[in-house]
Amino acid sequence: EVQLLESGGGLVQPGGSLRLSCADSRFTFSSYAMSWVRQAPGKGLEWISGISGSGGSTKYADSVKGRFTVSRDISKNTLYLQMSSLRAEDTAVYYCAKLGGWPAGAFDIWGQGTMVTVSS
Amino acid sequence: QSALTQPRSVSGSPGQSVTISCTGTSSDIGGYNYVSWYQQHPGKAPKLMIYDVTKRPSGVPDRFSGSKSGNTASLTISGLQAEDEADYYCCSYAGGYTFDVFGTGTKVTVL
Numbered sequence: 001e002v003q004l005l006e007s008g009g010g011l012v013q014p015g016g017s018l019r020l021s022c023a024d025s026r027f028t029f030s031s032y033a034m035s036w037v038r039q040a041p042g043k044g045l046e047w048i049s050g051i052s053g054s055g056g057s058t059k060y061a062d063s064v065k066g067r068f069t070v071s072r073d074i075s076k077n078t079l080y081l082q083m084s085s086l087r088a089e090d091t092a093v094y095y096c097a098k099l100g101g102w103p104a105g106a107f108d109i110w111g112q113g114t115m116v117t118v119s120s
Numbered sequence: 121q122s123a124l125t126q127p128r129s130v131s132g133s134p135g136q137s138v139t140i141s142c143t144g145t146s147s148d149i150g151g152y153n154y155v156s157w158y159q160q161h162p163g164k165a166p167k168l169m170i171y172d173v174t175k176r177p178s179g180v181p182d183r184f185s186g187s188k189s190g191n192t193a194s195l196t197i198s199g200l201q202a203e204d205e206a207d208y209y210c211c212s213y214a215g216g217y218t219f220d221v222f223g224t225g226t227k228v229t230v231l
Binding site for chain 2: 109
């Protein structure tokens with residue numbers, strides 16, 4: 001069964017950068033589109049980024065466009081989210097999720113999440 | 121793109137049915153048959169319960185069902201059980217620019 005594992009979260013100062021990773025060694029990573037979804041403390045879910053199976057197509061929510069970059073390394077079966085110019089409002093649990101289709105598909109498998117805290 | 125609108129909370133007794141509404145626009149729910157629903161227990165990752173408006177993933181009880189009419193989607197939980205107490209989020213594809221938009225979330229309480 002597909003199992004996703006995020007890493008890379010932590011405490012970072014406003015304006016700083018952080019790179020999140022999401023890996024699974026038990027399926028052909030390149031076959032699936034993937035997304036990042038975040039959840040601020042006590043708040044709802046927010047889709048922030050998606051990438052096609054090949055990595056050739058990416059999309060971003062307005063809230064992170066120009067600051068976050070999604071990418072994937074097929075050889076390492078790993079998805080990344082490079083976050084820069086971080087703000088307090090980026091504080092959230094970040095989930096990676098497998099998409100059932102591209103560009104439209106449900107988030108059918110989720111990781112356990114990694115916490116990002118932006119604070120001085 | 122604004123979040124889809126869900127009631128803040130719904131409740132029911134064990135064995136009863138509850139329905140959660142999710143209201144959007146013609147640019148999201150009304151324009152596509154890509155509505156999904158997620159269950160989230162406290163401190164846990166969301167879990168897919170319904171996709172493509174009405175379809176259930178393998179392993180999801182048939183007590184959970186989805187529907188759509190116009191710009192509003194609904195999730196119905198029949199035969200409510202204690203383990204159904206959780207937060208529920210709807211989500212809709214919203215086109216090539218916006219991609220996906222989630223609902224505001226509904227807390228289901230089993231009395």
